Amino acid sequence: MSLVDFFTPINLSEFSGSNGYYNSQFGKVVQVYTDSFPDLEDAEVKPQIALVGVEEERGAVNNEGTKKSADAVRRYFYSLYQGDYQVRIADLGNIQAGATIRDTYYALKTVVEELVKNDIVPVIIGGGQDLTYAQYLGYEGLEQRVEVAVIDAKFDLDQDNAEETELSSNTFLNHIILHQPDYLFNLSNLAYQTYLASKESINMYDKLFFTTMRIGMMSGKLDQAEPLIRAADMISFDIGSIRASEAPGNANAWPNGLYGDEACQLARYAGMSDKCSSIGFYEFNPTFDPMGHTASLLAQMIWCFIDGYYNRKNDAPLIPKSSYIIYRTTLANEDYELVFVKSKKSDRWWMQVPYFGSKSVNERYYWVPCRYEDYQTAVDGDMPDIWWKTHQKLQ
Known part of the structure; x- marks a missing residue:
């Protein structure tokens, strides 16, 4: 049909x-x-x-x-x-x-x-x-x-x-x-x-x-x-x-x-x-x-x-890598290193959440859209709520 x-x-x-x-x-x-x-x-x-x-x-x-x-x-x-x-x-x-x-x-x-x-x-x-x-x-x-x-x-x-x-x-x-x-x-x-x-x-x-x-x-x-x-x-x-x-x-x-x-x-x-x-x-x-x-x-x-x-930036991370600024921070208890990226094209932020176990064969990380405030939360030593929720779904 x-x-x-x-x-x-x-x-x-x-x-x-x-x-x-x-x-x-x-x-x-x-x-x-x-x-x-x-x-x-x-x-x-x-x-x-x-x-x-x-x-x-x-x-x-x-x-x-x-x-x-x-x-x-x-x-x-x-x-x-x-x-x-x-x-x-x-x-x-x-x-x-x-x-x-x-x-x-x-x-x-x-x-x-x-x-x-x-x-x-x-x-x-x-x-x-x-x-x-x-x-x-x-x-x-x-x-x-x-x-x-x-x-x-x-x-x-x-x-x-x-x-x-x-x-x-x-x-x-x-x-x-x-x-x-x-x-x-x-x-x-x-x-x-x-x-x-x-x-x-x-x-x-x-x-x-x-x-x-x-x-x-x-x-x-x-x-x-x-x-x-x-x-x-x-x-x-x-x-x-x-x-x-x-x-x-x-x-x-x-x-x-x-x-x-x-x-x-x-x-x-x-x-x-x-x-x-x-x-x-x-x-x-x-x-x-x-x-x-x-x-x-x-x-x-x-x-x-x-x-x-018609104003899309086509800037989903990390291709090419040179179009992004990468930020790394460690939480207060040092359990995780959190990785954030910021697009040079649009100033938009993403957060990297790793896959655990065998959830994905071809991918190692899931990129979650986030805000600058989430990065600030991580710098202050706290886990951003959106990271935790995504982590739970990836297990």
């Missing part, structure tokens, strides 16, 4: 109006699936980024209307101007809801898998956040460990019936964590609000050595979240993590959360990450967005992701 079989084309005239678009607007430069499907094979013309709409809402709990999100975002996205770079972006159209929700999951899984295999980054504009599970399934056949970052105001887990939970936007993390075969290396939950998270959920994350960062830790110092985003292969962004005054287009919107400019910055961090190979924006509901503020914000978030992508 060809990918084109999963998609319905776009009627561009619905979004462009009578005047069309200027040459540097996305509506003019994006390869839009109108009559013919974009060429995804020819290395000379194939896109680097592909927009994927998903008209599915059956898994969006108390948020009916999310299936209309992709077209609502296109109306604003196509009118934005590209940055100072040549883009190769395709809009593949919309994946229609299948006869059952499992059919939609299968379609999205297949699309993500084929695009990632082909070095094309899918930008999913979806319905419910349950589609994150289908996004995750797209990595199953790629034979790699996967790190997932979820930007969400709460933990979408069912603690009481972990193994018998029906898949929905409130429980998709159960299905990712328990999925077999297990190829999940790490799960990060960013921008959660403590009063929306049970202590059992937080304890479970700690027990599994997963990573959490509450909204208060990020307020005014968004760079704290950058290493966690840089570590992720795939990112799931719940529009409900943005405060209702900034993004009202969500039936489950909360009064507190990220500001719009913070959401854009997080999207740009994701785009700049050399490792990020897919991102999904979920839970936007045009029914609650009569003025188009949320659709416009989401279009700008996608713009920021694209801007980050």
